[in-house]
Amino acid sequence: MCELLGMSANVPTDICFSFSGLLERGGNTGPHRDGWGITFYEGKGCRTFKDPLPSCESEIAKLVRAYPIKSCSVISHIRQGNRGRTCLENTHPFTRELWGREITYAHNGQLSDYQDLKPEFYRPVGNTDSELAFCWLLDKVREKYPSKPSNMLAVFRYIAKLAHHLREKGVFNMLLTDGVYVLAYCTNNLHWITRKAPFGKATLIDADLIVDFQKETTPHDVVTIIATRPLTKDEHWHKMESGESVIFKLGEIQ
Amino acid sequence: MCELLGMSANVPTDICFSFSGLLERGGNTGPHRDGWGITFYEGKGCRTFKDPLPSCESEIAKLVRAYPIKSCSVISHIRQGNRGRTCLENTHPFTRELWGREITYAHNGQLSDYQDLKPEFYRPVGNTDSELAFCWLLDKVREKYPSKPSNMLAVFRYIAKLAHHLREKGVFNMLLTDGVYVLAYCTNNLHWITRKAPFGKATLIDADLIVDFQKETTPHDVVTIIATRPLTKDEHWHKMESGESVIFKLGEIQ
Incomplete structure (x- = not known):
């Protein structure tokens, strides 16, 4: 399987602490050696760093x-492949306009009997069930909303329904x-935590790292982290x- | 304006030498301080590194x-913005599926009277004339070829005609x-060079760097570099x- 990591925050926040924990699971404390990726939004733009190498060995992950x-808003993923070989085009996250x-x-998990997912507008570049499901989701959204609706929350609720x-x-x-908006959808393994004032300390499970959020934040900060398994103990x-x-x-x- | 850099090669080749020259123009030997980006293809997948910071100061560019x-196949760009502010969503290269x-x-250059470019399938995320023109090109290609044609060369010839x-x-x-395929289209400023055996040495114009391609290649390698201005003297x-x-x-x- 794979592990997911996401963030939603009310002020631009770095995810270095949580990402450090996740990276360890990419070949050290966890078996997810088949690549990793992370997408950061800055304004309307986003940028993705990804590598088909294990995250614990990746020069780009170190950066x-x-x-x-x-x-x-951040989404990250470390992969232990099941459907689709280890290569760049099968490395999450996936982005479409x-x-x-x-x-x-x-996506974390594995699908079967997905032959009826036949997206037409968006097509997968790689051959994972995950990217196929993403293209299908976007096709359905585009079908229902040919142009951008003013109520984006309704779009996200519709995506959750499709899920x-x-x-x-x-x-x-x-x-x-x-x-x-950041949507988290769970079948069997997804956790989240919201950190806000009064902030405390937290200790990573997978690496020898403690952070004192009080030193890193202001009293108005609200930061939610979503992860397959809790990252702090x-x-x-x-x-x-x-x-x-x-x-x-x-x-x-x- | 901006500067472009591209590569087409018959074996996977790194572009570090040429990229080192280009980066200097991003704030040191050239005025292109409004961000930079580079896209590498590996198999069917690609990954982009981009930064709205000047390339000569960027930590990501250093990596x-x-x-x-x-x-x-590689495409890179350093930006000196004219239409559209300096931000991530206005930073080239742009990618669509x-x-x-x-x-x-x-894109390097500046367009006027582009109000008639009204793409529908693909929409720009930022507000540059460049991304709008890209979306228009892809819309036209999709209109003519609703599904993937077997003759991709014909598609590239059609894109050159649209240009x-x-x-x-x-x-x-x-x-x-x-x-x-890598298409280069010129209005007023684009150069290319094909390096193949017998390989020689080359000296960058913008940085104190010489490379002996004979040491870096095999006799069968063919590597073409495309750049706004020559990178070697x-x-x-x-x-x-x-x-x-x-x-x-x-x-x-x-």
């Missing part, structure tokens, strides 16, 4: 861990964002239910 | 210069690739004519 890119907005997505159909085909945990993470979706904006549940 | 990513292929493009329409609107120098670069297009595949003219 991303050390260089604090500040963003309000819809109505002049960049939509980014990453139920994918969950019927296997394990479908996913993160999806347009840079403003001294905080309370919410475990999502099967079929549950949560939509965040600026760190808060919508 | 790309030092870390040899090997690719057969068409028929399950990643198409990447960068004449854009040249009527101002300065339109561009590079466009699907990872296999001791080699003969072909200057393209206004309205001329050249299509490369595996380093060779098609």
